[in-house]
Amino acid sequence: MAISERKKKILAAVVEEYIRTAEPVGSKAIAQTAGLGCSSATIRNELAELVNMGYLEQPHTSAGRVPTPMGYRMYVNELMQMQKLSLEETEEINQRLNTKLQELDDTISQVSRLASQLTDYPALALTAQSAVTIKRFDIIYVDANTFIIVAMMSNNTVKNKLVRLPVSVNEGLMKKLSALFNANFTGISEDQITPLLINSTERAADDTMGITSVIASFAIEILSEADKPMAFVTGENRLLNQPEYRDPDKAHKLMSYLSTGGHILPPADNMAGSEEVRVLIGPENVAEELKDSSVVIASYDAGDNTRGLIGVVGPTRMDYSAVAAKLSFLAAGLSRRLGGGEAPVEGMHNKLIIKGDDPIEHR
Amino acid sequence: MAISERKKKILAAVVEEYIRTAEPVGSKAIAQTAGLGCSSATIRNELAELVNMGYLEQPHTSAGRVPTPMGYRMYVNELMQMQKLSLEETEEINQRLNTKLQELDDTISQVSRLASQLTDYPALALTAQSAVTIKRFDIIYVDANTFIIVAMMSNNTVKNKLVRLPVSVNEGLMKKLSALFNANFTGISEDQITPLLINSTERAADDTMGITSVIASFAIEILSEADKPMAFVTGENRLLNQPEYRDPDKAHKLMSYLSTGGHILPPADNMAGSEEVRVLIGPENVAEELKDSSVVIASYDAGDNTRGLIGVVGPTRMDYSAVAAKLSFLAAGLSRRLGGGEAPVEGMHNKLIIKGDDPIEHR
């Protein structure tokens, strides 16, 4: 059954009013605000039909109408127009994005924080999951008991580790090991680092002190760490601003679910290539804990052909339009910085300001 | 005015019962549980005096008694006996402390998480604030546009940065700069890195491309970063478990105050040397937002003669005894790992397990 133009307008009006006030919306209010030239009685008839069709529901007989998930879905898909951000907003976001992008992790966690601030909902950010390998090893001899392992990854981050041992090492061994690791351990994945490989390297290096295996462990560690995506959840407490979470138990349940991390968001591959913002409304969420909340997700290009996610969680009565606009803009800004396009380089004109791990290989 | 032995017992009983139930405690309940051989009428007389003395108060005329901050203070100072942890608890904590102490920051944030889990209150952890310097520079030439700066700090952590430039560099320059920075920039504080020093280094290195200043910026950045302590707040949502924070507004206020970080805890130097657990009850807190909450703080030895903090925030009706015991144990465990004593070294018997940045110089 098709939905008439007027019904659409009314539905939109209900959704928007309800989003604004969190109170069931009555026929009178619509007649006044929505500006279609008809009386509240007409609206009532239409509303009744919209209830029949499943787009709206009544909390009780003598109350106004509230959108159902299906109603929100219709609104998001067809009726809503993505809010435009004001100049001030875009500027503020850009500015916030520009300031101190230190470590990649820090950047992402900052972005999560920013998303939460902008939307006033809890936000989460997931780093991209990608098959990282080590591109280059350097082993720095410090003193007889100490050396530093430096590993440059394929995504151009650098990991290091200071190792202190009860045995004596010397610069020659370090050099030898550097060369061997660069030859044998670069460009491979975690599970390609086998005991066999370690043993043969150990023999080749004349290493009788187990140093090879220490370095290999480090390689395994950072590879496995780089593999799994990280989740940053921020602003959980903002949930308490929402009337639907004034019940502490409800709030607590969702908050503790959130704080366990990023199971919440669908795998990033699902979003690959999509520049769109995705909306999951109430029961559309898989997780039981989210069945009466909504999630809005944008994906960003994290470079290296991978995508990460920024998401926001709130009641189904969420301001989809504003949130979508903000997340989309945020994701785009982040993509610009992390992803393809011109690889940012150290800005030497900024006298003493350094931008952290920004530099990412162009691909 | 001295406080009689019996009054002490009664006060302790009130505090403990109130901590347990969060309900005002009546004379009858005390007569039954506290096991002093006297009737509820006697207790009533004593209670009335305790109210006069300021240790207890009545929410209203016909209610039981509730401890005042002064009452809690008396309890904490004189009446409470620190709870002993059960064997299982100590074992669990130790185990959790042992698993993957990666980066120092991660360790501290994990400990914060652990503290929150153990106590079921929000927890925060502060890293130590210390005058860190750089001990050693290594500048690694990668390719004509790329190099890596590696800086080993006086607290034996290692920082690195990948720099990508639009100009060409060569290995010779890198070597020269390495030597110069090791000579001129080690062992000094952030504000000793003056434009003068940078300029003279630049000239000495024949650096016409501003690379010296890039490296100097990095030095400044990591020094200033290492200077300021970092705060990790976890488990804010656990506040909602507490009846005194069932009011969402109250909870929200405190939670958002907490999430702004570590202004909450007094500076760590105050705690220097003290192995004690410190308790701040209600109005004893300086921050307005904490005036009716309590904070329990333990300090840990972070090595290098510095101390960090672990704290827990909750209602004044906090289980001080249990919390103090847990925090104290946790701090001790952390101190053992980070602080003085035998410097931990890479355990090579653990075949493939590496403990991260653990190794700390003995001093």
Next chain:
DNA sequence: GTTGGCACTCTTTCATTTCGAGTGCTAATA
């Protein structure tokens, strides 16, 4: 100094009433 007893106070709880927003329906109208 301690105790039993008892009147008193104040909150909590529950039922009842009132109020009002909003509906659904009917009949009149364009």
Next chain:
DNA sequence: TATTAGCACTCGAAATGAAAGAGTGCCAAC
């Protein structure tokens, strides 16, 4: 046929009031 005015009706929210109960303070007796 679609729209509208009017009106009775429903149901929740807020207000009111009565009853219950916990706990006290105090007094007189021990």
